[in-house]
Amino acid sequence: MRSLKTFLFEWKHFVGSPFKILAVLLFIIASMYGLHNGADLYHKQNAEIERINEEVETKKATILSYFKNNEKGPSEHPWVDITTPFWAIYNTPTYHFKNPSPTLVYNIGQTEQYGFYKLITTSSSGYDADMTKEIANPERIQSGTLDFSFVILFLLPLLLLVLLYNIKGQESEHGFLPLIFVQTGSKNWWLLSRTAFYTVLLLIVIFGLMVYGAMLTKVFVADTMFWNLLLWVTLYLFFWITLYFLILKYGKNTVSNTLQMVGVWLLFAFIIPATVQQWIAIEKPTNLMVDLIDVSRDKKSEINAQPIAVIDAQLFQLYPALKETKVAKDTIIVQKVRGYSSEALINLEIKKATQSIEADNRIKNELISKTYWYNPITYFQNKLNQLTHTDYKDYEAFRNNIRKSVDTRIKMMVFDTWNDITIDKEKYLEYNSTLPNNAYY
Amino acid sequence: MFQIIKNEWRFLVRSRIFLGITIAFSAIMLLSIFLGNYQIKKQEQTYQNAKDHVRQQWVSIDEMNPHSAAHYGTYVFKPSNLLSSLDEGVNSVTGNVLRVEGHVQNEIIHSEASQMQAVSRFGKLKPSLLLQYIVPLLLIFLAFNSVSNEKQSGRLKLLVLQGAKPIQLIFAKTLSVWLYGILLLTFIMTAYALFNSQNLSTDIVIRTGLFFSTYSLYYFIICGLTVFFSARWQNATVALTSMLGIWIIWTMFIPNILMSSAEKWHALPSRNEFQSAMTEDRSKGLDGHNPTDKRSIELKEKVLKEYGVDSVSQLPLNFDGMRMQADEDYGNSVWDKHFGNNRAILKQQKQSFQLGGIVNPFISLQNTSMGFMASDNLHHQAFLLQVENYRRVFIKMLNDKQIFGGSKTGNWSWKEDNAFFKSVPDFEYKPTQISEVLSNYMLDILLMILWSILVIILIVYGTKKIKII
Numbered sequence: 001m002r003s004l005k006t007f008l009f010e011w012k013h014f015v016g017s018p019f020k021i022l023a024v025l026l027f028i029i030a031s032m033y034g035l036h037n038g039a040d041l042y043h044k045q046n047a048e049i050e051r052i053n054e055e056v057e058t059k060k061a062t063i064l065s066y067f068k069n070n071e072k073g074p075s076e077h078p079w080v081d082i083t084t085p086f087w088a089i090y091n092t093p094t095y096h097f098k099n100p101s102p103t104l105v106y107n108i109g110q111t112e113q114y115g116f117y118k119l120i121t122t123s124s125s126g127y128d129a130d131m132t133k134e135i136a137n138p139e140r141i142q143s144g145t146l147d148f149s150f151v152i153l154f155l156l157p158l159l160l161l162v163l164l165y166n167i168k169g170q171e172s173e174h175g176f177l178p179l180i181f182v183q184t185g186s187k188n189w190w191l192l193s194r195t196a197f198y199t200v201l202l203l204i205v206i207f208g209l210m211v212y213g214a215m216l217t218k219v220f221v222a223d224t225m226f227w228n229l230l231l232w233v234t235l236y237l238f239f240w241i242t243l244y245f246l247i248l249k250y251g252k253n254t255v256s257n258t259l260q261m262v263g264v265w266l267l268f269a270f271i272i273p274a275t276v277q278q279w280i281a282i283e284k285p286t287n288l289m290v291d292l293i294d295v296s297r298d299k300k301s302e303i304n305a306q307p308i309a310v311i312d313a314q315l316f317q318l319y320p321a322l323k324e325t326k327v328a329k330d331t332i333i334v335q336k337v338r339g340y341s342s343e344a345l346i347n348l349e350i351k352k353a354t355q356s357i358e359a360d361n362r363i364k365n366e367l368i369s370k371t372y373w374y375n376p377i378t379y380f381q382n383k384l385n386q387l388t389h390t391d392y393k394d395y396e397a398f399r400n401n402i403r404k405s406v407d408t409r410i411k412m413m414v415f416d417t418w419n420d421i422t423i424d425k426e427k428y429l430e431y432n433s434t435l436p437n438n439a440y441y
Numbered sequence: 442m443f444q445i446i447k448n449e450w451r452f453l454v455r456s457r458i459f460l461g462i463t464i465a466f467s468a469i470m471l472l473s474i475f476l477g478n479y480q481i482k483k484q485e486q487t488y489q490n491a492k493d494h495v496r497q498q499w500v501s502i503d504e505m506n507p508h509s510a511a512h513y514g515t516y517v518f519k520p521s522n523l524l525s526s527l528d529e530g531v532n533s534v535t536g537n538v539l540r541v542e543g544h545v546q547n548e549i550i551h552s553e554a555s556q557m558q559a560v561s562r563f564g565k566l567k568p569s570l571l572l573q574y575i576v577p578l579l580l581i582f583l584a585f586n587s588v589s590n591e592k593q594s595g596r597l598k599l600l601v602l603q604g605a606k607p608i609q610l611i612f613a614k615t616l617s618v619w620l621y622g623i624l625l626l627t628f629i630m631t632a633y634a635l636f637n638s639q640n641l642s643t644d645i646v647i648r649t650g651l652f653f654s655t656y657s658l659y660y661f662i663i664c665g666l667t668v669f670f671s672a673r674w675q676n677a678t679v680a681l682t683s684m685l686g687i688w689i690i691w692t693m694f695i696p697n698i699l700m701s702s703a704e705k706w707h708a709l710p711s712r713n714e715f716q717s718a719m720t721e722d723r724s725k726g727l728d729g730h731n732p733t734d735k736r737s738i739e740l741k742e743k744v745l746k747e748y749g750v751d752s753v754s755q756l757p758l759n760f761d762g763m764r765m766q767a768d769e770d771y772g773n774s775v776w777d778k779h780f781g782n783n784r785a786i787l788k789q790q791k792q793s794f795q796l797g798g799i800v801n802p803f804i805s806l807q808n809t810s811m812g813f814m815a816s817d818n819l820h821h822q823a824f825l826l827q828v829e830n831y832r833r834v835f836i837k838m839l840n841d842k843q844i845f846g847g848s849k850t851g852n853w854s855w856k857e858d859n860a861f862f863k864s865v866p867d868f869e870y871k872p873t874q875i876s877e878v879l880s881n882y883m884l885d886i887l888l889m890i891l892w893s894i895l896v897i898i899l900i901v902y903g904t905k906k907i908k909i910i
Binding site: 019022023026030033037044048051052055076077078109110113114115117127129130131132133134135136137138139140141142143144145146150153154155158162165166170254255258259262266269270271273274275276277278279280281282285286287288289290293297298301360361364365368369378381382385391392393395 | 484491567582586686733
């Protein structure tokens with residue numbers, strides 16, 4: 001009962017403190033700004049995807065018009081022959097998209113580090129130039145977008161600090177702390193009740209803000225994401241409440257408590273993550289992708305310079321069924337067929353090179369994960385990234401999907417070329433339905 | 442006044458907490474410089490290995506057609522910069538690898554940030570992180586009760602009775618805390634100089650000098666404001682919370698909000714739009730690989746007329762190479778237009794952001810810190826321009842060899858030998874000199890000076906009527 005009274009009395013204390021009210025208002029404004037930033041990016045990415053889809057349709061229509069008019073391709077490119085599998089597949093526009101999750105409204109995460117659409121060709125890889133981030137001001141990316149998760153991860157502990165800093169310290173400085181203890185019975189319950197008030201207040205504010213965010217994108221359509229996010233944000237709030245509660249419990253005065261709170265915040269928000277990042281950069285310096293460069297230059301030349309018999313043997317090893325094709329059974333060796341098909345062998349080398357790059361990145365991620373037990377902000381940050389599909393692993397999966405799509409495309413091109421298939425409108429449409437634009441969360 | 446400053450320092454040095462914080466903080470700063478330097482050197486090694494590897498591939502070309510070599514191309518890696526061990530700026534988010542080849546100006550790719558999960562929102566443990574975010578907080582904690590304490594203890598009245606003017610006292614308090622900031626700055630700069638004594642150049646010395654000056658100005662603003670609040674308000678806690686509020690707004694809110702807004706006010710095109718617009722413009726020009734192209738035919742007729750011959754086979758040069766170079770020249774005008782447009786937008790964004798220094802000196806500090814340490818977007822763009830200029834020279838050399846090297850038009854099997862490829866120079870990065878870019882930071886410096894003057898005015902006029910008790 002006494003605790004409840006203390007809890008309710010804290011409302012009066014809060015209302016009587018303009019500084020605290022201003023801090024909560026600023027927090028709400030920053031959160032709303034952050035939510036709009038996230039929603040803007042979500043809508044911008046969707047609009048771009050829609051625009052690209054329209055472009056794809058226009059390109060398809062142009063190619064279909066060639067079939068209709070009995071043309072082999074654009075007149076300014078006389079070497080193009082869309083009746084061959086190579087050129088038909090080359091002109092089958094396929095994009096892979098990393099669709100933005102509606103929860104992007106809450107957390108932009110690593111979205112701005114990567115591209116979210118990719119034109120698939122037979123020589124594509126997940127590390128092509130068009131997989132790099134959207135054109136943006138690097139100074140803005142470096143300072144980070146003020147999104148809702150930034151507000152939660154970095155400003156929420158500060159808001160909490162502003163709300164809690166003078167609890168107990170003020171009473172102690174005015175000399176009526178013993179009186180309070182006599183009146184309330186237990187100092188821990190008194191402290192807990194006051195802290196609980198701000199916890200509840202912040203939970204209500206956060207819930208309200210998250211509902212507001214959900215109105216900006218279709219968050220509730222996406223399963224239980226909203227509740228999962230709310231749960232993790234609540235856990236994060238409790239993490240800071242516990243830390244600050246302990247500081248208040250053992251602290252002596254307001255200034256010392258404030259200093260300790262700020263110190264802990266600086267340690268978790270700045271010093272530890274920055275040191276971890278520095279350490280990882282030393283352990284594993286930035287990969288300059290030399291392996292990939294080697295494939296695109298030397299390996300490619302080596303493969304193309306091989307005798308036809310060697311190329312055939314490698315292709316048969318990759319695709320055993322190729323032996324049964326028309327060209328394979330033909331005694332006349334067609335040089336051009338090998339030329340196009342060597343894409344499959346180059347792709348194999350690209351995959352090997354990217355696997356080693358991904359493995360390298362995985363080691364970095366494992367190093368980061370090992371620091372989570374003393375690096376809580378990074379842990380929560382990556383947890384939010386994971387929940388909102390804006391994590392490194394989501395983009396890794398996006399790259400893997402691209403690789404699979406390239407594999408399918410190459411295989412189709414090689415087999416149809418070796419089966420000496422002539423492409424007509426129906427076959428072209430079949431390519432388009434087998435190699436469609438693909439979306440991935 | 443000097444006596445008051447001396448006294449203040451005597452008090453500070455006597456405080457065990459202060460000494461403990463100073464020692465701990467100095468250790469972290471030393472660690473940041475050591476790790477920063479070590480990381481840059483390690484990255485430099487990776488860079489050098491990659492550069493040598495790619496160069497080795499180039500000089501090992503036995504024989505190749507010059508235009509095939511233009512497609513084979515080369516790669517330029519963004520070099521590490523020892524200055525960035527003080528402030529890394531945009532280096533971790535920009536790409537590091539740039540493909541240099543014929544027909545196209547590529548974009549730089551493979552940033553450090555894209556190669557792993559998110560870790561720190563504020564970058565690596567570099568001295569700039571400590572100097573920008575943590576030292577000001579330390580100064581606030583040292584200054585917030587400097588005058589209010591004197592009031593509460595009654596010492597202020599005593600000091601005034603002894604002949605000290607309140608204004609002198611406030612300035613002395615400001616300067617004594619500011620000197621502590623300067624001491625930390627000096628410590629960092631000295632440690633940096635010692636670690637890099639063999640690589641110091643005039644440009645680095647000037648840059649670090651400017652870096653030191655802008656931080657000094659910012660620390661003065663912070664110390665002055667905190668002492669001002671301490672003098673204005675009876676309660677030290679109010680002074681502390683006010684300054685903490687200002688620190689949060691200055692460092693957390695405004696830079697982020699303003700930068701995002703600047704990007705909205707001056708919007709960059711999306712990558713797809715950018716590429717489509719370039720492809721569109723490019724298609725209006727000559728296609729070097731298509732002899733039947735209308736513009737190619739026009740060029741051919743012009744050249745034939747110039748040389749007074751009837752067919753390309755009669756030309757004393759290889760027309761294919763000429764067509765390729767004409768293709769390049771047209772392409773260059775397209776790249777200049779579109780990449781130039783992006784650079785102009787980025788410049789507008791930067792200017793809008795810089796104006797934010799009017800309300801927030803932290804913005805000016807960030808700009809100058811990155812700029813003087815050669816790690817801001819301006820320096821990044823200068824690097825990209827250098828690479829593009831190199832690409833144009835590189836491709837022209839190959840095309841000229843195709844034109845004048847002794848081959849005939851249509852003879853694509855003609856190849857140049859290894860000696861030629863060895864003679865093609867490698868890309869050598871010339872660091873941007875501070876004198877070339879200093880004018881870009883004058884607004885930031887000016888705004889910080891104005892802020893310092895404003896703080897002095899606040900102290901002089903705002904503390905005239907303070908209560909002594």
